[in-house]
Amino acid sequence: GRGSRLYRAVRERQLASSVSASNYTPTALGIFDLHLQSPPDRGREAAVSAWAELRDLADRGPAAAEVERVRRIQEARWLRRLETMEGQASFLAEWEALGDWRLSSTYFDRLMRLEPSDVHAAAARHLAADQVSLLVYRPRSVEPFAADVGEARALLSAVAARPASPTETAARSNGRRSVRPAVALERRTGLVSVFRMPNGLPILVRRRPGAPLVHLGVFSAAGAAVEPAHAAGVTMLMARAALKGTEERSAAEIAYASELLGGSISPSVTADSASWVLSVPAGRAAEAAELLGDVVQHPRFAAAAIDTERSIALSQLAQMRDDMLRHPIRLATAAAFGDHPYARTPLGADDTLAAATEDVVRAAHEQVLRRAPAVVAVVGDADEVELATLLARAFPDVANAPAIAMSRPIWPSEPVASVEPRDKAQTGLAVLFPGPDRRDTRRFVAHLAAGIASGLGGRFFEALREKRSLAYTVMAQASERAAAGLFLAYIATSPEREDEAREGLLQQFTLLREQEVTDEELTRAKVYAIGSRAIGLQSGAAVLGEMVDAWLHGAGLEELDEFVPRVRAVTAEQIRDLAREYFDPGRRAEGIVRGLAARPATAASATR
Numbered sequence: 001g002r003g004s005r006l007y008r009a010v011r012e013r014q015l016a017s018s019v020s021a022s023n024y025t026p027t028a029l030g031i032f033d034l035h036l037q038s039p040p041d042r043g044r045e046a047a048v049s050a051w052a053e054l055r056d057l058a059d060r061g062p063a064a065a066e067v068e069r070v071r072r073i074q075e076a077r078w079l080r081r082l083e084t085m086e087g088q089a090s091f092l093a094e095w096e097a098l099g100d101w102r103l104s105s106t107y108f109d110r111l112m113r114l115e116p117s118d119v120h121a122a123a124a125r126h127l128a129a130d131q132v133s134l135l136v137y138r139p140r141s142v143e144p145f146a147a148d149v150g151e152a153r154a155l156l157s158a159v160a161a162r163p164a165s166p167t168e169t170a171a172r173s174n175g176r177r178s179v180r181p182a183v184a185l186e187r188r189t190g191l192v193s194v195f196r197m198p199n200g201l202p203i204l205v206r207r208r209p210g211a212p213l214v215h216l217g218v219f220s221a222a223g224a225a226v227e228p229a230h231a232a233g234v235t236m237l238m239a240r241a242a243l244k245g246t247e248e249r250s251a252a253e254i255a256y257a258s259e260l261l262g263g264s265i266s267p268s269v270t271a272d273s274a275s276w277v278l279s280v281p282a283g284r285a286a287e288a289a290e291l292l293g294d295v296v297q298h299p300r301f302a303a304a305a306i307d308t309e310r311s312i313a314l315s316q317l318a319q320m321r322d323d324m325l326r327h328p329i330r331l332a333t334a335a336a337f338g339d340h341p342y343a344r345t346p347l348g349a350d351d352t353l354a355a356a357t358e359d360v361v362r363a364a365h366e367q368v369l370r371r372a373p374a375v376v377a378v379v380g381d382a383d384e385v386e387l388a389t390l391l392a393r394a395f396p397d398v399a400n401a402p403a404i405a406m407s408r409p410i411w412p413s414e415p416v417a418s419v420e421p422r423d424k425a426q427t428g429l430a431v432l433f434p435g436p437d438r439r440d441t442r443r444f445v446a447h448l449a450a451g452i453a454s455g456l457g458g459r460f461f462e463a464l465r466e467k468r469s470l471a472y473t474v475m476a477q478a479s480e481r482a483a484a485g486l487f488l489a490y491i492a493t494s495p496e497r498e499d500e501a502r503e504g505l506l507q508q509f510t511l512l513r514e515q516e517v518t519d520e521e522l523t524r525a526k527v528y529a530i531g532s533r534a535i536g537l538q539s540g541a542a543v544l545g546e547m548v549d550a551w552l553h554g555a556g557l558e559e560l561d562e563f564v565p566r567v568r569a570v571t572a573e574q575i576r577d578l579a580r581e582y583f584d585p586g587r588r589a590e591g592i593v594r595g596l597a598a599r600p601a602t603a604a605s606a607t608r
Contacts, residue, residue, distance in 0.1 A: 009053050034050055040139055043138065048156055221372050221553065225341040237313060242276070244299070245302060257291050327420075328591040332430040414587065422596065423595075433583050443478065450487065463504065512575070513583055526570070
């Protein structure tokens, strides 16, 4: 968590892009695991700092505030796991396998009663230096972490690293929300109540009786696509840096306060939107709204905070370039969209992130919260007027501006490709076709086409992997944005079989264009689409996301009740017609990370 020792000692010091610890104790033997991802040149320093935290925990033990914070987090995780049927089923099976599902209550009670001395004793017993195993996965260009066990042990132990001091801060109000604002119920659409603040900001409230958690967030229709090219990635940088301190709270206080509530503020940026979301146990909604409102509306954007998030973003860009699934898709997207903002990833680029100043970040904050359509929303089990009122009190400074005009991208009229050679024994090939955009009802047809093509029982898997052994992995996916849609096919294959894999993939698209899918395929895809959506909506977070997406990017809240009938109404003829319109091999965009086993290395290329 953001309030943890590891996060502050390793991630906040820009030594790693992510760090986590976990414990797995099934029966007789348990495993305590610490995992971090670091830039190659900082791997040793990150490992030394993480090791120092473990040693300090074993030597001195935790502070009382640290244990209380973890109690709250564990309580919320317990509730979160039981929010869905799958979570409940796995919970019961796990505990029954350990002897009796009723043991879970005993375990939870013991967990909640643990004292700092108990944690200290466990750390001293189990986190001993002579019981540790170390695994380092590194690029070949980076020298080994150590020559042997002795050198590794000496390296970790010889360097003095300053452990991060625990954060102790009392929960407090920021004092801004003393006035109870008036909110007006505008209408009810299905299960969603729409309220309005005097400044016009909409508040969406969805009551879920019996829900153990409340999910709330602020959302804006200003994502990466509204960024100027020279500031690509600044919205993501801004959204993350907002958690690094406000006018009245430090980054450590924000992290501690959110986790004391049992949650963690999650910033997110897509091509078309930006958001901050927080979920906590139901009784803590008011405190959660106040904290979230302070973070979103009053960030300081100190230079050091921006530098930290910039470092993390650069590291994540490097990780993406090393990903044999995400990077080919990114290359294909850039080839397809050219100069349009949709060609860029929300993370931005190395040069644009380096150029992002404090003023540029503040301008992005102004754009997101005051110059774009925004909405505040909540899902939980509480009185609707009370929920709307606490959100209105927490977010007085978020405006509801008119929609931002978005140009539609022009899809290439001939095949385009972006190719990068890589010292890999595998080639990743992403093929993109255009598709329906977010408000086009044919998006339901596209998603069913993807369901027929993809999955273990899908056409692509059966034809290319099972029958011809062409692929390690093959998949298809339809997605849509506000101004454009995409239909993606991805295949991972041996470098020497790249041409054969491409030919096989395009042949499957030709079949979709020339022949209607079978009744069995269509029925299976419909059942899967309807069932997977129903399963997903057991989570309050998914309900919140779907509701806001319909409001900001869709045809309105009415479409929430249209999903099932629209899916059921799709015909085989509509799928063939969609394939004929969009799946033209002469207009495809490809992204290829080419393993060098089959072809001579060439410079990275891109054509459009």
